[in-house]
Amino acid sequence: MGARLVVIGGDAGGMTAAAQARRLDSDLEIVVLERGNWVSYSACGIPYLVGGEVESIHDLVARTPQELRDTYRIDVRLRHEAMAVDLDAREVEVRSHERDRTFRLGFDQLLIATGARPRRPDLPGIDGPTVMGVQTLDDASALLQRVRGAGAGRVVVVGGGYVGLEMAEAFVRRGSEVTVVESSPQVMSTLDHDMGVLVSTAMRRHGIEVRCGTRVEAFSEGIVHTDAGELPADLVILGLGVTPNSELAAEAGIGLGDGQAIRVDRRQATDTEGVWAAGDCCESFHLVTGRPFHIALGTVANKHGRVAGINLGGGYATFPGVVGTAVSKVCSTEVARTGLGEDEARAAGFGCVATTITATTRAGYYPGGGEIRVKMVAERGTGRLLGAQIVGEEGAAKRIDVVATAITRGMRVHELVDLDLSYAPPFSPLWDPVQIAARRSAAAVDG
Amino acid sequence: MGARLVVIGGDAGGMTAAAQARRLDSDLEIVVLERGNWVSYSACGIPYLVGGEVESIHDLVARTPQELRDTYRIDVRLRHEAMAVDLDAREVEVRSHERDRTFRLGFDQLLIATGARPRRPDLPGIDGPTVMGVQTLDDASALLQRVRGAGAGRVVVVGGGYVGLEMAEAFVRRGSEVTVVESSPQVMSTLDHDMGVLVSTAMRRHGIEVRCGTRVEAFSEGIVHTDAGELPADLVILGLGVTPNSELAAEAGIGLGDGQAIRVDRRQATDTEGVWAAGDCCESFHLVTGRPFHIALGTVANKHGRVAGINLGGGYATFPGVVGTAVSKVCSTEVARTGLGEDEARAAGFGCVATTITATTRAGYYPGGGEIRVKMVAERGTGRLLGAQIVGEEGAAKRIDVVATAITRGMRVHELVDLDLSYAPPFSPLWDPVQIAARRSAAAVDG
Numbered sequence: 001m002g003a004r005l006v007v008i009g010g011d012a013g014g015m016t017a018a019a020q021a022r023r024l025d026s027d028l029e030i031v032v033l034e035r036g037n038w039v040s041y042s043a044c045g046i047p048y049l050v051g052g053e054v055e056s057i058h059d060l061v062a063r064t065p066q067e068l069r070d071t072y073r074i075d076v077r078l079r080h081e082a083m084a085v086d087l088d089a090r091e092v093e094v095r096s097h098e099r100d101r102t103f104r105l106g107f108d109q110l111l112i113a114t115g116a117r118p119r120r121p122d123l124p125g126i127d128g129p130t131v132m133g134v135q136t137l138d139d140a141s142a143l144l145q146r147v148r149g150a151g152a153g154r155v156v157v158v159g160g161g162y163v164g165l166e167m168a169e170a171f172v173r174r175g176s177e178v179t180v181v182e183s184s185p186q187v188m189s190t191l192d193h194d195m196g197v198l199v200s201t202a203m204r205r206h207g208i209e210v211r212c213g214t215r216v217e218a219f220s221e222g223i224v225h226t227d228a229g230e231l232p233a234d235l236v237i238l239g240l241g242v243t244p245n246s247e248l249a250a251e252a253g254i255g256l257g258d259g260q261a262i263r264v265d266r267r268q269a270t271d272t273e274g275v276w277a278a279g280d281c282c283e284s285f286h287l288v289t290g291r292p293f294h295i296a297l298g299t300v301a302n303k304h305g306r307v308a309g310i311n312l313g314g315g316y317a318t319f320p321g322v323v324g325t326a327v328s329k330v331c332s333t334e335v336a337r338t339g340l341g342e343d344e345a346r347a348a349g350f351g352c353v354a355t356t357i358t359a360t361t362r363a364g365y366y367p368g369g370g371e372i373r374v375k376m377v378a379e380r381g382t383g384r385l386l387g388a389q390i391v392g393e394e395g396a397a398k399r400i401d402v403v404a405t406a407i408t409r410g411m412r413v414h415e416l417v418d419l420d421l422s423y424a425p426p427f428s429p430l431w432d433p434v435q436i437a438a439r440r441s442a443a444a445v446d447g
Numbered sequence: 448m449g450a451r452l453v454v455i456g457g458d459a460g461g462m463t464a465a466a467q468a469r470r471l472d473s474d475l476e477i478v479v480l481e482r483g484n485w486v487s488y489s490a491c492g493i494p495y496l497v498g499g500e501v502e503s504i505h506d507l508v509a510r511t512p513q514e515l516r517d518t519y520r521i522d523v524r525l526r527h528e529a530m531a532v533d534l535d536a537r538e539v540e541v542r543s544h545e546r547d548r549t550f551r552l553g554f555d556q557l558l559i560a561t562g563a564r565p566r567r568p569d570l571p572g573i574d575g576p577t578v579m580g581v582q583t584l585d586d587a588s589a590l591l592q593r594v595r596g597a598g599a600g601r602v603v604v605v606g607g608g609y610v611g612l613e614m615a616e617a618f619v620r621r622g623s624e625v626t627v628v629e630s631s632p633q634v635m636s637t638l639d640h641d642m643g644v645l646v647s648t649a650m651r652r653h654g655i656e657v658r659c660g661t662r663v664e665a666f667s668e669g670i671v672h673t674d675a676g677e678l679p680a681d682l683v684i685l686g687l688g689v690t691p692n693s694e695l696a697a698e699a700g701i702g703l704g705d706g707q708a709i710r711v712d713r714r715q716a717t718d719t720e721g722v723w724a725a726g727d728c729c730e731s732f733h734l735v736t737g738r739p740f741h742i743a744l745g746t747v748a749n750k751h752g753r754v755a756g757i758n759l760g761g762g763y764a765t766f767p768g769v770v771g772t773a774v775s776k777v778c779s780t781e782v783a784r785t786g787l788g789e790d791e792a793r794a795a796g797f798g799c800v801a802t803t804i805t806a807t808t809r810a811g812y813y814p815g816g817g818e819i820r821v822k823m824v825a826e827r828g829t830g831r832l833l834g835a836q837i838v839g840e841e842g843a844a845k846r847i848d849v850v851a852t853a854i855t856r857g858m859r860v861h862e863l864v865d866l867d868l869s870y871a872p873p874f875s876p877l878w879d880p881v882q883i884a885a886r887r888s889a890a891a892v893d894g
Contacts, residue, residue, distance in 0.1 A: 012877075045812055045872050059812040166871075287867075298877055299870045320865050327869035336869055365492055365506040395845070401868045401879070402848045408866060409856040418767050419855060420734075421848045422774035422783055423746045424613075425492050430459075430745055432848070 010039030013279020014113030020309025160187025339387025457486030460726020461560030467756025607634025786834025
């Protein structure tokens with residue numbers, strides 16, 4: 001038996017790393033500690049489980065513990081929580097919730113992949129049974145039980161970010177009356193205000209009540225108390241973003257970085273020899289600002305896991321970083337962003353030129369197309385593409401990938417105009433909306 | 448009145464250039480000669496007009512001659528054909544088909560945008576009234592008249608390229624029995640054979656009879672004669688590709704290049720002072736092979752027109768080139784390609800590694816997704832991305848744009864793996880199929 005790798009957390013970051021390490025090193029002993037009841041699942045699929053597009057919770061599981069044992073010889077231990085890391089002894093203190101006992105598990109290499117948890121502001125009643133976060137499959141299971149039991153005729157979603165959008169859609173599909181409460185002047189604070197307005201408008205069109213500029217003050221049985229009055233609620237969903245689960249690492253003396261996420265280098269190594277981190281609990285590097293930053297996304301977690309796993313398996317890999325790409329939808333309206341928004345760009349010290357265009361997702365004369373709005377942010381003077389945001393109907397959002405690729409390669413908006421992008425009437429207007437946006441942006445940069 | 452620009456041909460290349468030149472130079476006199484009855488239209492929309500998705504031929508017209516006169520002060524002359532160019536006298540000999548007279552029109556600058564025409568091999572009966580090409584709106588109008596008159600119960604499409612696919616779909620929608628005859632072993636010769644097989648299979652699934660490896664020998668009333676027997680046909684559509692309309696230029700002594708297309712430099716200037724060319728009649732430059740080549744596509748024609756127009760209007764612009772991106776669909780099956788195929792790459796002298804993956808267009812558990820096949824071609828040793836081809840169901844094809852962008856920037860397949868592409872279950876599996884393909888390709892490059 002070779003050295004022992006202990007992985008804390010069995011979802012995207014942790015399990016990807018474990019499987020990847022196994023592929024490169026067949027001798028490694030790999031133990032994965034998961035405090036919940038599920039590993040290797042798609043947390044991003046939870047809204048669609050709630051909304052009914054996905055039938056069974058098991059559909060969201062990529063690989064069962066048994067498959068992981070059989071295929072990858074990974075020792076997956078469910079309901080096992082890492083309580084502390086003893087760096088001197090190179091041991092993890094583990095609590096088995098099932099057997100109600102605690103033991104110590106030695107490691108040669110340790111991967112921390114503890115994920116993140118929904119933010120729960122310190123408000124009266126927030127720990128009540130009807131106020132639920134949605135981050136793990138255990139959360140999803142608890143939510144489904146409640147919905148099937150007590151029902152969810154009136155749902156209040158607190159927070160108008162990605163989770164807010166997707167959970168709002170899910171409950172609209174279930175036939176609930178849905179209200180989204182957002183303290184900012186618009187939903188989707190990861191977009192600029194002007195683009196957020198479009199999302200609010202679309203949500204209302206889809207039958208969701210949207211209350212922006214409204215602050216939640218307390219929760220009580222059946223009621224959400226806000227600074228603008230009371231909202232009846234059989235169920236409250238928290239969509240206020242997430243906090244990295246970095247306490248375990250911090251208590252062991254491992255360094256934290258942006259947003260209290262575990263600090264890692266490009267190989268996903270922490271500042272402590274033999275300890276690595278991957279996924280929502282740790283930092284990423286932003287390719288536009290050139291700074292570390294925390295982003296909790298399944299894609300990023302998987303990439304972290306892949307890189308950590310290659311290094312843990314004896315290979316060499318680095319994670320170059322991210323440009324902050326994200327996509328979501330609420331009913332038929334698609335939302336996407338990448339790079340820096342106008343406000344973010346200015347906050348990061350860039351002089352920038354922001355322009356917005358309206359186009360269609362297909363040739364104007366071709367049926368089934370819808371409106372698409374593209375905002376583009378370019379650096380003043382150089383015209384370097386800094387970011388873009390898209391709000392539109394079917395087929396709109398995935399276009400963000402071209403922009404993400406272009407940003408990664410440091411392209412100027414002028415260069416986007418020349419790109420040989422695909423066109424046929426069912427797919428796009430003759431100039432793809434991204435290129436229409438780039439033309440407008442280039443003209444603005446050139447004055 | 449300023450200098451006079453004469454434009455020969457009033458569709459994508461010519462009219463885009465004319466409008467662009469006007470934006471920069473308000474003094475220029477601009478005359479557009481169009482031998483047909485329409486200018487400024489979407490030829491790419493014709494299959495959807497025939498198929499009924501587009502109701503009226505007028506829907507395909509972006510701007511009428513009157514609008515062009517009113518908005519851009521462009522003197523558009525329909526049914527005026529340029530018969531010859533006299534470079535010494537700087538005059539075009541023009542035939543007015545309406546008035547049945549010929550006159551000479553002087554120019555200071557001349558833009559040739561004569562387009563391309565469907566190939567008509569020299570076969571018995573090919574000039575019969577039921578054998579129709581589909582390139583101009585006049586062609587479309589004639590085709591619709593015939594279909595509405597004599598009917599089109601049995602349609603034979605000769606050639607299984609983009610036009611073949613799209614016209615086959617159009618007639619399937621109309622309820623015709625459709626047979627596609629292709630002399631190659633598979634349809635879609637712009638794809639590699641293995642990807643073409645997927646398209647043939649899909650076409651059959653969509654109810655189209657596909658006869659590959661079958662050569663057409665002659666046409667007679669109601670019958671297409673092939674080397675594998677006779678096919679009944681009320682109507683025959685030619686989809687054998689196009690030939691640039693470069694004879695007018697060649698007869699005037701202007702140089703031709705690849706595929707008998709008019710040779711142009713990066714500013715769209717021909718080898719003759721004051722004479723420019725844009726669109727399907729002239730060459731482009733291929734960014735992967737580093738060679739001029741001829742490609743007839745609306746997007747490219749528009750880009751040519753834009754660049755030519757800027758230069759004609761007194762500005763400065765160059766067209767960097769294309770990577771050969773194209774997209775099409777037949778019923779629900781989408782087809783896309785960019786860069787070089789495996790065979791093309793070898794023919795261009797590249798050592799290459801080709802790999803193919805199968806994935807889904809959405810998260811596996813999310814409803815409505817379909818299969819997507821991505822073939823990726825990378826340079827041996829360096830891993831430089833040379834090309835990709837996609838065949839798949841809804842949402843598959845537009846992913847080619849990421850690859851087109853990456854090729855343009857000379858990226859390695861390894862770098863695609865790290866791209867921060869967007870993900871949410873309704874849009875994509877966690878790793879976008881393009882990145883799954885890149886992972887496979889990178890592994891193959893690394894051996």
